[in-house]
Amino acid sequence: MNSLPKSVVIVGGSLSGLFHGLYLKRNGSNVVILEQDPNNFRSSHQAGIAYGYAVEEILHRYDATGLQPCTPSVATRIAYHRRQHFMQLGIIRHLTSWGLLYRILRANFDGMMSDAVPNPPLPMPGDGEGAYLVGRRVTSLEPEHGMVKVGFITSDGEEGFLYADLVIGADGVHSTIRNLVHAQVTKEYSGYVAWRGTICECELVPATALYFADRTSLNFLSDTYVVSYIIPPDSGSFTPGTRLVNWVWPSKPDPLATAPCNPPRRSRSPLCGSHLLTRHPFITKVNDALCDRAVFFNGKVILVGDAFATFRPHFAVATEQAARHCLGLGRVWGGEMTLQEWEEEAKTWGKTQWLRGRILGAFGTGRWWEFVKGLWKYVAFVVGLKVRGINFQGLGGQH
The missing domain is CATH 3.50.50.60 (FAD/NAD(P)-binding domain)
Known part of the structure; x- marks a missing residue:
């Protein structure tokens, strides 16, 4: 062709x-x-x-x-339990709905x-x-x-x-x-589900809205984690105060739960509590x-x-x-x-991302044996690519 x-x-x-x-x-x-x-x-x-x-x-x-199709994220913030500014990575992404x-x-x-x-x-x-x-x-x-x-x-x-x-x-x-x-x-089904939803900036207290304003946030909590970032509404407004905080919260399914999502104990994530403002959360099985x-x-x-x-x-x-x-x-x-x-x-790029996703999912949900196995498979795969002289970082020379 x-x-x-x-x-x-x-x-x-x-x-x-x-x-x-x-x-x-x-x-x-x-x-x-x-x-x-x-x-x-x-x-x-x-x-x-x-x-x-x-x-x-x-x-x-x-x-x-x-x-304008998106709003930029100037960095990726890593939070760990009570340490809301644990680490910052220079990963810039374009965020949209x-x-x-x-x-x-x-x-x-x-x-x-x-x-x-x-x-x-x-x-x-x-x-x-x-x-x-x-x-x-x-x-x-x-x-x-x-x-x-x-x-x-x-x-x-x-x-x-x-x-x-x-x-x-x-x-x-x-x-x-x-x-x-x-x-x-x-x-494969991962063994957990993902709650997701959005909250308008205007419904958050100013300090919380500022926390999410220009960064992708990855908050590791107790056997779970929250990924959140600012997006425009579907109509395309980028004016501060009209935008949405998009959040995804992986969780082990609980058939006895009566609320759509409960903040983990010992957590002070800015999103905890605020996520309950989401009027129509969604839940999907993570496959x-x-x-x-x-x-x-x-x-x-x-x-x-x-x-x-x-x-x-x-x-x-x-x-x-x-x-x-x-x-x-x-x-x-x-x-x-x-x-x-x-x-x-x-296939090379796809398997790389597939393995990375499994590693982070196991780490974020406290499945340590799965994390170790996943990390070993990833290292073995990358070493195999390097031995064969394959650049696993891109697809067709793209960055």
């Missing part, structure tokens, strides 16, 4: 699918995104995300809205209007066609006449199909495409997954994003992985690398 495919079907209409859809559309491919959710406007549940170089690069190249980034990408891909983007940009010279079809659940993949036939069923129960030169599976941790191509995957392959059907079906590798949420690298996959495939289509080289780099 050394040129852009003319027709592409992307399965999954979240951020990963939209990154790839926008990239391909802007470079002249005709793209159809199939999303099984019947609602044209996806709900964000005010989820926060952090991203780095790869997402920034895609937005720089292809976003024509002119909107899933909903705002989704609105920006949809506006560019298919011209969707929203509160954040009331005037979507017009198509640009050289653009291909972009269609976002909701209520389509993919049921089959078949190679046919040098293309891939994608079968689906609509939310009304009608069957249909599309032909494409390339099918991209961007349908998340429970990927249908991954199942249809019989990918070998290591998938991870890692495929041994990303390329199928002789290069005509590719898994990307969470469909290829799903990480535990501590490092917030899921969105960045999806964008890295997209830029890496761009190098394949541009003739700079082969699809096999892209797959190997994606």
Whole structure:
């Protein structure tokens, strides 16, 4: 594969699918995104995300809205029990909400209007066609006449199909495409759940709001930890006082608990107590997954994003992985690398993050034997890469 495919079907209409859809559309491919959710406007549940170089690069190249997409985090603060300024790392990230980034990408891909983007940009010279079809659940993949036939069923129960030169599976941790191509995957429940929610800055006392104002915070408590950072609301306001503190709190499930979340004992985290102001917290099981392959059907079906590798949420690298996959495939289509080289780099970077996430999760929840085992596996993996002369730090030379 050394040129852009003319027709592409992307399965999954979240951020990963939209990154790839926008990239391909802007470079002249005709793209159809199939999303099984019947609602044209996806709900964000005010989820926060952090991203780095790869997402920034895609937005720089292809976003024509002119909107501010994120707020910067100048550092990462580590707190340990009562020591709220235990350590500071010079890790700079771009922080935003899933909903705002989704609105920006949809506006560019298919011209969707929203509160954040009331005037979507017009198509640009050289653009291909972009269609976002909701209520389509993919049921089959078949190679046919040098293309891939994608079968689906609509939310009304009608069957249909599309032909494409390339099918991209961007349908998340429970990927249908991954199942249809019989990918070998290591998938595991972590043993804990993640509570998450947001609090408006205006509801916090000034000292607490200031604590979270410009830093990503990682607070280690008693057998748990809290990751928190500032994000804009989905409408895209960055004015202090209108922004949200996004928090994620991993916890062992307690079937006897009567409250959604209880502050750990012996804890003085600025978020403890304040998190109870969250009106609609969410809870999800923390799973991870890692495929041994990303390329199928002789290069005509590719898994990307969470469909290829799903990480535990501590490092917030899921969105960045999806964008890295997209830029890496761009190098394949541009003739700079082969699809096999892209797959190997994606596997290397993915397993590195997968192992790191497991290590931090075990440490943060006090599972010390799992922590030691995870650390040993990570060191052995990295040493093996170095012995083979592989640079595990990036994907395709990206930082």
